[in-house]
Amino acid sequence: xxxxxxxxSVSVAPGQTARxxxxxxxxxxxxxxxxxxxxxxxxxxxxxxxxxxxxxIPERFSGSNSGNTATLTISRVEAGDEADYYCQVWDxxxxxxxxxxxxxxxxxx
Amino acid sequence: QVQLKESxxxxxxxxxxxxxxxxxxxxxxxxxxxxxxxxxxxxGKGLECIGSIYFSGSTFYxxxxxxxxxxxxxMSKNQFSLKLSSVTAAxxxxxxxxxxxxxxxxxxxxxxxxxxxxxxx
Numbered sequence: 001x002x003x004x005x006x007x008x009s010v011s012v013a014p015g016q017t018a019r020x021x022x023x024x025x026x027x028x029x030x031x032x033x034x035x036x037x038x039x040x041x042x043x044x045x046x047x048x049x050x051x052x053x054x055x056x057i058p059e060r061f062s063g064s065n066s067g068n069t070a071t072l073t074i075s076r077v078e079a080g081d082e083a084d085y086y087c088q089v090w091d092x093x094x095x096x097x098x099x100x101x102x103x104x105x106x107x108x109x
Numbered sequence: 110q111v112q113l114k115e116s117x118x119x120x121x122x123x124x125x126x127x128x129x130x131x132x133x134x135x136x137x138x139x140x141x142x143x144x145x146x147x148x149x150x151x152x153g154k155g156l157e158c159i160g161s162i163y164f165s166g167s168t169f170y171x172x173x174x175x176x177x178x179x180x181x182x183x184m185s186k187n188q189f190s191l192k193l194s195s196v197t198a199a200x201x202x203x204x205x206x207x208x209x210x211x212x213x214x215x216x217x218x219x220x221x222x223x224x225x226x227x228x229x230x
Contacts, residue, residue, distance in 0.1 A: 041222075084155075089214070103156070
């Protein structure tokens with residue numbers, strides 16, 4: 001089955017830029033989606049199709065996908081951005097095509 | 110704006126069947142061309158997709174759970190359901206229902222609030 005690899009944790013100071021990576025094979029052929037999950041809450045889609053934002057998501061959230069790595073970039077990080085972030089792809093060759101990464105805990109110092 | 114809400118018992122005994130229902134509201138019909146999915150999250154762990162059902166009734170199941178899982182759809186009630194049989198403590202988790210786009214590269218754009226289900230005697 002397809003595997004997505006994320007770092008367990010990323011730390012950043014307020015006002016700085018956070019970059020959360022997601023690795024997988026042949027990423028260039030897949031679109032990557034990103035979810036934010038705050039404690040006790042359901043996940044929220046923050047980026048879809050590599051670099052599109054749903055309505056209501058700040059422009060500070062952006063994504064990129066190149067080679068075997070996708071990156072979620074959060075500019076001008078705020079305390080409220082502290083959360084777990086999950087990447088997800090659709091892998092049509094898998095029995096269950098929605099594949100999630102293991103998640104990254106973003107800590108705002 | 111579509112809304113999804115999970116309902117069902119919050120406590121299930123070991124070896125019994127976990128049954129949850131997701132009610133869809135807010136103007137979105139379950140007969141629309143979307144996938145309707147179940148995702149769970151054990152305490153302190155990541156997201157695990159359990160399975161999904163297309164409005165036509167076709168299903169996808171997580172291979173590790175396939176022998177125990179059934180997802181069904183009830184268009185008359187605008188609901189879809191999850192049944193997970195022979196549960197153990199390892200099935201204790203927050204269970205989310207969600208709606209996924211069907212075109213392109215599907216993603217879960219709308220989620221329910223989630224429901225904690227504990228497996229214990």
